[in-house]
Amino acid sequence: MKIILASASPRRRELLDQIGVCFAVQPACGEEKITSADPKKVVEELSAQKAAEVADTQKEGDWLVIGADTVVSCKGQILGKPGSEENAFRMLAMLEGNTHEVYTGVTLCWSCAGKKEKLTFAEKTEVTMYPMTETEILAYIRTGEPMDKAGAYGIQGKCAAFIKEISGDYNNVVGLPVARIYQELLQNGIDILHVS
Numbered sequence: 001m002k003i004i005l006a007s008a009s010p011r012r013r014e015l016l017d018q019i020g021v022c023f024a025v026q027p028a029c030g031e032e033k034i035t036s037a038d039p040k041k042v043v044e045e046l047s048a049q050k051a052a053e054v055a056d057t058q059k060e061g062d063w064l065v066i067g068a069d070t071v072v073s074c075k076g077q078i079l080g081k082p083g084s085e086e087n088a089f090r091m092l093a094m095l096e097g098n099t100h101e102v103y104t105g106v107t108l109c110w111s112c113a114g115k116k117e118k119l120t121f122a123e124k125t126e127v128t129m130y131p132m133t134e135t136e137i138l139a140y141i142r143t144g145e146p147m148d149k150a151g152a153y154g155i156q157g158k159c160a161a162f163i164k165e166i167s168g169d170y171n172n173v174v175g176l177p178v179a180r181i182y183q184e185l186l187q188n189g190i191d192i193l194h195v196s
């Protein structure tokens, strides 16, 4: 079975690599539109769009496409990538000293012996940050780390200095809940660690 990660995210690639999966990368390029106020729904829908776009280009044989999307949810607001340093500041000012949720939606589309299947789910992780001063926020933004990340921070990077507590799957925050993906596929008869 050919496994395809429908993502341009280097973090997602690293995580799938880390657990020993052999896969190809084919990023989806469709526009990401947030159409709901419910973060779980948003990431499920966006992951489904990404996976469907890449699944539609698959031809013969057995294949599995993995699409994912991550957002941060804080005080009723959904935070995606900041898009500007001003927005990054606003996001970090909202997150510092508080607890927020990180949602990653995953859609798995596969074709096995001519039969096509699809599965979508969202994994939630709670993250609590220590308070940050304005100077600390500005210095963190200057590292350039926030710009390509949901909620304007990377738990795996320099922002680790401000992470107080986490409840749930760490890898889910980084962008791909690999354990849940493995378990969900196993339940459907697919072992991505030992595919033939």
Ligand SMILES: Cc1cn([C@H]2C[C@H](O)[C@@H](COP(=O)(O)OP(=O)(O)OP(=O)(O)O)O2)c(=O)[nH]c1=O
Pocket (backbone or CB within 6 Å): 006, 007, 008, 009, 010, 011, 012, 027, 028, 032, 050, 068, 069, 070, 071, 072, 081, 102, 148, 149, 150, 151, 153, 154, 155, 156, 173, 174, 175
């Ligand atoms: C909260 C958080 C997010 N992120 C990243 C994971 C995702 O790559 C990114 C959220 O953007 P996404 O739109 O989910 O993904 P992407 O555009 O990077 O990649 P693609 O759509 O091609 O799959 O934020 C971190 O790396 N660390 C963190 O702590």
